Each structure stands twice: as C-alpha cells, then as structure tokens.
Amino acid sequence: MQKALLHHFDWQRNDCYWNTQIFHWESDFLVVSDAGYVQEVEIKTSFADWKNDADKDKFTKAWAKPKWKYIKRFWYAVPSELLDKHGLPPNLVPNAGVLSVTPRAHGRQPIIKTALEAPRNAEAQKLTEAKKEQLQRSLYFKAVNGFLKKF
Numbered sequence: 001m002q003k004a005l006l007h008h009f010d011w012q013r014n015d016c017y018w019n020t021q022i023f024h025w026e027s028d029f030l031v032v033s034d035a036g037y038v039q040e041v042e043i044k045t046s047f048a049d050w051k052n053d054a055d056k057d058k059f060t061k062a063w064a065k066p067k068w069k070y071i072k073r074f075w076y077a078v079p080s081e082l083l084d085k086h087g088l089p090p091n092l093v094p095n096a097g098v099l100s101v102t103p104r105a106h107g108r109q110p111i112i113k114t115a116l117e118a119p120r121n122a123e124a125q126k127l128t129e130a131k132k133e134q135l136q137r138s139l140y141f142k143a144v145n146g147f148l149k150k151f
Contacts, residue, residue: 001043001045001077001101001110002018002028002029002043003109004101004109004110004112005029005041005043005077005099005112007109008099008112009031009039009041013034014031014032014033014034015031015032015132015135016029016030016031016032017029017030017032017135017138017139018030020135020138020139021138022131022134022135022138023058023067023068023070023071024058024067025056025057025058025067027040027041027042028041028042028043028077029041029042029043029077030135032127032132032135033072035126036126036127036132037072037124037126037127038070038071038072038124038127039071039072039073039074039075039118040071040073040074040075041074041075041076041077041099042074042075042076042077043076043077043078044076044077044078044082045078045079045082046082047082047085047086047089050076050078050082050089051089051090051091053076053089053093054089054091054092054093059093068121069121069123069124069125070124070125070126070127070131071121071124072120072121072124073097073118073119073120073121074093074095074096074097074118075096075097075098075099075118076096076097076098076099077099077101077112078098078099078100078101079100079101079102079103080100080101080102080113083098083100083115088116095118095119095121096116096118097114097116097117097118097119098114098115098116098118099112099113099114099115100112100113100114100115
C-alpha cells in the first residue's frame, strides 16, 4: 500500500516517509510538502484494528495533543473491500479523512479514491528544520540498518 501512497501523494514533489517516528508515535506514512506542512496516513488492513485505533495514546493522551499542531491533514488508507463491507467505524477519529485503495491486476498501480475528505487543520505549523532533519536521519538509519542486516 505504501507504493500506491507514494504515487498518490506525488513522491517526486513531496518528501514521503514510512514507518518513522517523529511525534512520539510511529507513523505509517508521512508526507511533507515543499512548504513544510505534514499529512499523516495511518494504514489499516482489518476493521478490528481500524475500530480500535481511536483508543491509541496519540489520540487520547494529553502529552500527544501539542504534537498534532504539525499535522495539516490526517488520513486512514484502507482496502476498498474493507470499506465496502464494514463502512466507517462508529468511533472514527475526529477530523480524519479516509482513502479507499483498490488493487488492480497485472502489477498495475492500485486506484486510490477519497472516501471521506480530511479537513485541513488551519492552525497547523510548518515543520521546523530540526524536525525535517530528524525525519531524514530516521529514514537514513533505517536504510543503513536494513542494509547491514544482509551481512
């Protein structure tokens, strides 16, 4: 699903990071625009996991609230068949959008459609240069560690 998200969020124009930690929680997928604004995408492949997501610390704990000032938009990316079968969970995180991902045959790029538009956080702040460097370092070290495990 990350590959489809890379194309959807135009990885050639925006910086995209996956499975990285910057806001005291791991983010499945982050998009940082040229202007420095962040969109976070949480990937869900089961309805139970999606439904339980609202109970995560990043949504419920007071320490996490200040970190949300950097998130311009928050999305869930879910398989289209999951959305078709179950619909939206009753406790969907407020201000979340939903992207529906439909696989295609023969290695073709999956189709991503907006099932629920994510509202823009008008108070979102740009990432600081220090935060951008932290993201780049985390991806670099993840790549190096993955490379070294091969030996």
